[in-house]
Amino acid sequence: MNSGYDLSASTYSPDGRIFQVEYANKAVENSGTAIGLRVNGGIVLALEKLVHSKLLVPGSNRRIQSVDRHIGMATAGLLADGRHLASRAFDEALNYRETYRAPTTLKALAERLGLYVQAYTLYSSVRPFGVSAVLGAIDKEGPQLYVVEPSGIYHGYHGAAVGKGRQLAKTELEKLKLSEMTIREAVFEAARIIHLCHDDNKDKEFELExxxxxxxxxxxHLPVPKDLYEEADKRGRDALDADMED
Incomplete structure (x- = not known):
């Protein structure tokens, strides 16, 4: 059907599509859901990490990482691509600190990452990144939330979702009054949304990050404390059970 137009990321189809980028988006859609909430005074990142083997050590292979002291990144898609992009983000943030003697703003970092990701859609010798990244931070402009997509495009959001359950997650995020929500309330809502999104993928175990x-x-940027994490996880499961009973 594609008549060879999907063999290279540098080749356009007659209707102006780049199939390799669309395939990269499919890799993201096959991954667990990642969401970000920008609320009154803070940022919450949550992720559904699918467990592919019972032999894996719980808590290993984390998909939410710190790329600077005040910046967190959650990735959906190919794990190796996410690690590489997080490493690049760390280098960009460090370079900004060394150049300007100040922490990087999230907008500047998202712009640099977007340019880097987009460069991988220009040459036939490389392939696009099969990952979407949700970036959250509190910088001099306040709480910030951005998403960088496989095409290199990046946008700022109040609430963002990527991955397999992104449509359901976006629907739930749109129902929330994020600007009026405290950060602790956002933790509970994030856990609830991740559990709700996972309900469509019951055959696989997952870890909530x-x-x-x-x-x-x-x-x-720090992991949610254990006691708050356990309470949020329990509330998320209870809310899902209540919805199923209704």
């Missing part, structure tokens, strides 16, 4: 940036962390 949660991190936040806000006054409780002094502006640093």
């Amino acid at each position: 949660l991190s936040w940036i806000g006054p409780e962390t002094n502006g640093l």
Whole structure:
């Protein structure tokens, strides 16, 4: 059907499509859901990490990573591509600090990452990144949330979702009054949405990953404390059970 137009990322189809980029988006859609919430005073990142083997050590191979002290990144798609992109983001943030003697703004970092990802759609010798990244931070402009997609495009959001359950997650995010929500309330809502999205993929086990940036962390990107994590995880499961009973 594609008549060879999908053999290279540098080849357009007659109707102006780049099939390799569309295939990269499919890789993201086959991954677990990742969401970000920008609320009053902070950022919450949550992720559905599918467990492909019972032999894996719980908590290993994390998909939410810190790329600077105040910046977190959650990735959906190919794990190796996500690690590479996180490493690039770390280098960009470090270079900004060394050049300007100040922490990077998230907008500047998203722009640099977008340019880097887009470069991989220009040459036949490479392939596009099969990953979408949700970036959250608190910088001099306040809480910020961006998404960088496989095409290299990036947008700022109040609430963002990528991965397999992104449509359902976006629907749930649109129902929330994010600007009026506290960061602790956002943690509970994020856990609920991830459990709800996973309900369509019941045959696979998953680990819930949660991190936040806000006054409780002094502006640093850190995992959600164990007691709050366990409470949020339990509330998410209970809310899902209640919906199923209804």
